[in-house]
Amino acid sequence: MRPVFDWERCIGCLACVRACKTGALSYRDENGVRRIAFEPRLCDGDLLCVEVCPVNAVKGFPNHESGESSVTFELARCENCGRLMNFTVKEVEWAKGKGYYEVFLCRECRKAFSVEKILLEGSVWRV
Numbered sequence: 001m002r003p004v005f006d007w008e009r010c011i012g013c014l015a016c017v018r019a020c021k022t023g024a025l026s027y028r029d030e031n032g033v034r035r036i037a038f039e040p041r042l043c044d045g046d047l048l049c050v051e052v053c054p055v056n057a058v059k060g061f062p063n064h065e066s067g068e069s070s071v072t073f074e075l076a077r078c079e080n081c082g083r084l085m086n087f088t089v090k091e092v093e094w095a096k097g098k099g100y101y102e103v104f105l106c107r108e109c110r111k112a113f114s115v116e117k118i119l120l121e122g123s124v125w126r127v
């Protein structure tokens with residue numbers, strides 16, 4: 001079995017890249033753009049990428065001879081400070097559509113807001 005990627009459907013979440021043990025899937029974030037690439041010669045056909053994809057953008061086909069392919073996405077910016085994040089714009093739109101988060105923040109702003117919340121609510125240390 002070999003994976004075939006529907007890059008139109010893909011949101012650039014990297015779940016498949018992280019699941020791939022052979023390096024057939026790779027990515028690079030540079031200058032506000034994420035590029036995901038598939039190198040079929042390195043693929044062992046385990047199809048973990050099919051299992052983890054949240055939007056069914058990967059399907060497995062027996063004896064499929066796929067060529068190299070890649071896709072690019074615009075990276076999203078933090079809705080508080082405007083810093084580039086490690087989410088794609090498409091991924092943010094998809095997550096908001098699902099109601100997962102109302103606001104997308106970068107790691108630094110998330111940390112700052114968590115500390116602020118803890119200080120305001122005095123939560124974690126209170127018994």
Ligand code: SF4
Nearest residue numbers: 010011013014016053
């Ligand atoms: S898991 Fe699916 S949506 Fe996420 S990057 Fe891979 S193909 Fe795209």
